[in-house]
Amino acid sequence: MSIAESLIQLLEEQALAQQFSRVRKLWLEIGPLASVDVPSLQFCFEAVSRHTLAEAAVLEIIEVPGLAWCLGCEARVDIHQRFDACPKCGSYRLQVIQGDELRVKELEVD
Numbered sequence: 059m060s061i062a063e064s065l066i067q068l069l070e071e072q073a074l075a076q077q078f079s080r081v082r083k084l085w086l087e088i089g090p091l092a093s094v095d096v097p098s099l100q101f102c103f104e105a106v107s108r109h110t111l112a113e114a115a116v117l118e119i120i121e122v123p124g125l126a127w128c129l130g131c132e133a134r135v136d137i138h139q140r141f142d143a144c145p146k147c148g149s150y151r152l153q154v155i156q157g158d159e160l161r162v163k164e165l166e167v168d
């Protein structure tokens with residue numbers, strides 16, 4: 059199932075739980091390690107949201123930076139993709155701290 063379809067499903071579940079009937083806007087956090095192609099997600103979302111509670115909803119993407127802890131030089135470093143080497147010491151012993159998120163941060167609903 060595509061990400062856009064799972065998003066709609068998630069919104070429908072939330073609508074039942076929180077009793078709203080329409081989504082006006084949603085903010086989605088996406089990290090660089092989530093491997094999401096943002097333009098194609100926007101496009102798919104628009105297509106699959108038709109005739110659903112999220113029809114005409116605005117999808118705002120919040121890009122979360124990738125961060126890792128380097129076991130080589132014991133520093134917090136920026137990473138742009140999974141299996142990047144440490145930009146400081148070149149080590150591959152990195153523990154991802156942040157950057158693989160794909161989650162709904164906020165909803166504006168009716």
Ligand SMILES: [Zn+2]
Pocket residue numbers: 128129130131132133144145146147148149
């Ligand atoms: Zn390092």
